[in-house]
Amino acid sequence: NAGVTQTPKFRILKIGQSMTLQCTQDMNHNYMYWYRQDPGMGLKLIYYSVGAGITDKGEVPNGYNVSRSTTEDFPLRLELAAPSQTSVYFCASSYWGTGGEDTQYFGPGTRLTVL
């Protein structure tokens, strides 16, 4: 199993550009998440999904969009990049069953700089 994979690893954007951060998991997890981590700060939840076709906002959703057309993929879209979106973005996945949530597994992260 590759676990959770993210692409790209690094990206520099100009203000106003758009991009999609890709996230794929091969563990058949039903839940997937997007977090951002600013320097010296804790992770903040952007969006999450409880299954294909279902997404919901987290703590800091403004400026982002997501979709979940398959169990495996959970891309994050930035439409109009702003310097405030400079951060490290982590995708994560987990399995929620009747016993609650199993461990969240994180991807290696995407380092995004907006200039």
Added chain:
Amino acid sequence: RKEVEQDPGPFNVPEGATVAFNCTYSNSASQSFFWYRQDCRKEPKLLMSVYSSGNEDGRFTAQLNRASQYISLLIRDSKLSDSATYLCVVTSGGSQGNLIFGKGTKLSVKP
């Protein structure tokens, strides 16, 4: 009050030292508690879950006090490889899938 607060650190300790990390959380409805470890420029990885009865995994011991809304992590006989940032994480209470992360406490173990 911040949702999850941790010691600001950093902690600089010699090999073999015992280190204690403290964490408090504000939401009394939180149900699950974790310690994650994050190496420099890497993703967080689960170190251990934290249970009311306390749990131990080798040199690591985690404790939970629900009444005080307090979580702790103790590392005994610290190794150079323990150098990392330790994140206290709690569920947001009521919302499935919402983990609240503390800012983390950085640990440097020196020879």
